[in-house]
Amino acid sequence: MSGSRTGSPSIRDVARAAGVSVATASRVLAKADYPVATGTRERVLDASRALGFVPNALARGLARAKTDSIGVIVPVLINPYYAAMVQGIDAAAQENGITMLLSLSGGDEARRETAIGEFLARQVDGVLICAGADDHVPGRSPAALGIPAVLIGQQANAGFPMIVTDNRRAGFEATAYLWGLGHRRFLYLTSHDAWHDFRERGEGMLDYLRSTGETFEAEVFKGLSGEADSYRRIRDACEEGLSATALLASTDRHALGAIAALTDAGRLVPDDVSVMGFDDYVTSRFVRPALTTMQMPAAEMGRLGVARLCDMLAGKAVPPETRLLAAAIERGSTRAYGGQ
């Protein structure tokens, strides 16, 4: 039935069945617009269909030096932010006929570099690196990499085109929203200053407060690695006397932990304290109080990353940095300051 090792028909089988040369078969099968006599074209197509021909992408890639595939590196997937990002990447990739190779780094630089090496060996056309909050720049420069790459997410500039969300502005606007509600005493909950996204959100808060020219209080709790830390710290603060009436959390996780702590300490949210997060986790809207949050355009960042890669592959120039905006989603965990 076929001379191939795998048992599946090769283009030679198709050519033979159609009574044409391999070259011609290749042209009708792979180049839709190549001029081929109508009759010839149909015989090839029929033969291909009859044999159930599946072109070998390995051979094709080898011959063309192009694989229509990209490598994607992401820290984790259980974080909804990255899950949404990869969904955006997948959607754009499918639209462009690109296959995605995915590797998780777990935030580990060594694993990230290993993955890049894997991708390079597999001859991907480009690489998309979704930066973890604490990731350092990739080990290879754009030149050393040799193929187009774009960074998605806040990170130190390393010469790669980047897709980021303007976190500073997001923090600025979240604070403006809370200020508009009458709040004057703020508390920002965050993890580490080395994590760009979170530091910038906090800076944005301060930017806004200072811009008002009025009196305010602003405190920052750092080093909170997640819900549990956030819970403990706020629980303690409640005992020691919490002065802030508005809590801005660097992520929804921190916000959820804070709300739990406040609730357990007998403080009502949003009646006594307003809480606002960042990210808009899917579940955040189905808890009570539903979480007011700044929605990060993660899926859109992913889509744009693929678009940039495609542009680069097409030889087009791309902007060194693209900034998207987060959107405030008002829900039940914030309300006008009642005065205490």
Place this chain on the structure above:
Amino acid sequence: MSGSRTGSPSIRDVARAAGVSVATASRVLAKADYPVATGTRERVLDASRALGFVPNALARGLARAKTDSIGVIVPVLINPYYAAMVQGIDAAAQENGITMLLSLSGGDEARRETAIGEFLARQVDGVLICAGADDHVPGRSPAALGIPAVLIGQQANAGFPMIVTDNRRAGFEATAYLWGLGHRRFLYLTSHDAWHDFRERGEGMLDYLRSTGETFEAEVFKGLSGEADSYRRIRDACEEGLSATALLASTDRHALGAIAALTDAGRLVPDDVSVMGFDDYVTSRFVRPALTTMQMPAAEMGRLGVARLCDMLAGKAVPPETRLLAAAIERGSTRAYGGQ
């Protein structure tokens, strides 16, 4: 520097630099245990390092008819259940030196089949299909596929090895837990009966209730597609008079929606009504009340799927079905029946 098209050195360049044949270079570079003179080996290794040689996986795959890659299809990623599953797959793949090609189907059969075709063209060694609750069996039989494939998640048997969680038993045990708390009036919240996982969880509930030989009440609300539906239905039920004291939700999403509805309707959880979910979403534990739930071993299912694939590739026999168990995680949304 090299005769290659891409500018990167090929094995020919390495061989030339080391003063050996391509065959020998290939042997030391690709087959660690092939007998080669120590001096020769070192010269090749040195040359490879000096040139920064990266073997072309396409050429290797073509020559070996093996690519050390697998194709993975998953409905979505923003559902934490699948996110965890893919993380498990990635971890096992990395441990086995396997690269993952990932494609999301969005629950669409056509996209799933297209993805399988893509994977086949790219000569993956095997395929992992993560079944969506409403997925039908793959369009190709194991024989038609031609390469090893395993199904992860409940689905109609199609002749592929399967990794599933015993949902019936999970429903059974969740109910036993609630029964032990003194509850006798149950309500099961679910979507569609065609969705194996959810139907079986409900059947497990009934199994347990009947097994007690005692009197009970059991109602089922079907057709709830997510939090919003769940919220509305429970909100209505509260107005019409909700008799159940224990709500078993087919997913954490449904549970969260139910809790929100109960809260908004002035019913306290767990004081008035106990609510239990399935899945253990990351965020479920940081809301108040923290959600009691049956934890699905999604990551483990993923890991096992890869393990089965590896066994099949090694020519070993694998069991047609592997059932894992869900674990009850007791938290704050359930409590002993107070008697009303």
Place this chain on the structure above:
DNA sequence: CTGAAAGCGCTTACAG
């Protein structure tokens, strides 16, 4: 222990 050569399944100038 090593090499020459064929082959994996495509694509693409080059000729006609």
Place this chain on the structure above:
DNA sequence: CTGAAAGCGCTTACAG
């Protein structure tokens, strides 16, 4: 519009 041939970068019997 079509074909013969070289080439993509590896691996692997087959000889020695």
